[in-house]
Amino acid sequence: MKVRLLEGEMQLLKTLEKLGGEAYDKRLTSEIGWPPDKVTTMALNMSERGIVNVSSEEEVWIWLTDEGLRYARIGLPERRILEQAVVKGEVEVSKLEGVEDWEKPIGLAWLRRKGWGVIRGGRIKVVGEFPKGADEKLIELIASKGKVRLTELPDELRKAVKTLKSRRLVEAGKVTRRLISLTELGWGVLRGEVEVLEEVSRLTRDLIVSGR
Known part of the structure; x- marks a missing residue:
C-alpha cells in the first residue's frame, strides 16, 4: 500500500506518536509550534485520507x-x-x-x-x-x-x-476542541509498513486523479 503525504504531515504523525497516538489540537499546536488553524486544517485533510481520526467536542467555559x-x-x-x-x-x-x-x-x-x-x-x-x-x-x-x-x-x-x-x-x-488520533494506516506509515511517496506542498488535481 502507498500513501502520499503533504509537506508537514509526517511531522504531525511523529508528534502524535510521541504523545501516545492521540492528542488534542491545542497540545499539538504547543508541541509543534504551528498556528492552531494549520494543525486543524492538516488534521482534517489527513482524516479524509484515513491517516488520522478527528473527533470534535464542545466545551463550555466560565x-x-x-x-x-x-x-x-x-x-x-x-x-x-x-x-x-x-x-x-x-x-x-x-x-x-x-x-x-x-x-x-x-x-x-x-x-x-x-x-x-x-x-x-x-x-x-x-x-x-x-x-x-x-x-x-x-x-x-x-x-x-x-x-x-x-x-x-x-x-x-x-x-x-x-x-x-x-x-x-x-x-x-x-469552545470546540478536536481530538486527533492515529489510525491503523497512520501507525503503518510510522512503522514503515506503508510506502510513503515523497512529500508535496499540496495535492494537485492530477495527483488525486492518478492516485500517485
Missing part, C-alpha cells in the same frame, strides 16, 4: 466579568454588609461603609434571600449562620484560574453558575 473580578477582590455586597452588621450587632443602612450606593439594594436583597439578616426601620440585624455559599466559592475558584470548564465543576458550583450569570458576574462561552 469566566468572571469586570464586576465579578471586582467582587473577587472585595467580596459580594451582601458579605460586606453582613460583616459590618456582625461586628456592630446591627447597623443602619445609611451608615454602611465600603458599599457603593448602587450596591446597597443588591446587597440587602441578597442578604435577605440568603437568610443572613432582616432589615427593619432602616437597620440591619443579622440572624442565623453565614457559611460561604457556592456563589462565593465559584467566584474564588474562577478568580484563581482565570476561567474554568463547566464540566469540571462539582454539582454545587455548577448550580451557582446560573445565579452568577443572572447577576452578570460571570459569562460563558463554547
